[in-house]
Amino acid sequence: MLNRKASAPRHVKGTVGRSLVITLTFFALLAAAVVIEKLPMWLLFIYLAVSVVTCLTYVVDKSAAQKNAQRISENTLHVLSLLGGWPGAMVAQQWLRHKTQKRAFRRVFWMTVLINLAALVSWAWA
Numbered sequence: 357m358l359n360r361k362a363s364a365p366r367h368v369k370g371t372v373g374r375s376l377v378i379t380l381t382f383f384a385l386l387a388a389a390v391v392i393e394k395l396p397m398w399l400l401f402i403y404l405a406v407s408v409v410t411c412l413t414y415v416v417d418k419s420a421a422q423k424n425a426q427r428i429s430e431n432t433l434h435v436l437s438l439l440g441g442w443p444g445a446m447v448a449q450q451w452l453r454h455k456t457q458k459r460a461f462r463r464v465f466w467m468t469v470l471i472n473l474a475a476l477v478s479w480a481w482a
Contacts, residue, residue, distance in 0.1 A: 372450040379407075379443040394480040403440045410441025414448035414455075421454070430461055437468040 386403060389395040413436060417428040433455070437445045445465065448454065455461050 372447070375446045375450045379447055382443055389480050395476075403443070406436065406439055406441040407444030409444070410436040411444035411448040413441075414445060414452060418452045418454040430455075430464075433461075434464055434468050437465055438472055440472060442469045442472055 383400075383403070386395065386400050390397050390400050410433070413428055413433065417433070419425075420427050433445065442465070446469075449456050449465075455465070
């Protein structure tokens with residue numbers, strides 16, 4: 357008898373891995389900016405906290421979608437991303453396979469990422 361593991365398709369694993377690499381790279385760069393005193397330490401903790409809250413919000417929304425229950429609005433998800441939760445959102449989207457097919461949602465999501473990063477960079481290098 358063959359030993360077969362139930363696993364996600366290769367492209368799904370790769371996308372989750374890529375999201376984790378991007379997220380970890382971002383947090384490493386953020387930590388480096390804290391070390392060289394370009395950004396305050398509390399900002400690193402804010403990004404971590406908002407990312408965790410955002411990831412958990414995606415978990416709740418995915419569960420609600422599967423149960424046909426009350427959903428979390430897309431605007432709420434976008435505001436959380438804009439406020440710094442985009443690393444958690446990016447990982448959650450790929451890990452849960454949630455909101456990955458809606459092009460309009462993903463377009464706005466990436467705009468929130470760019471706006472957040474632009475604000476962060478302008479603050480760090482001002």
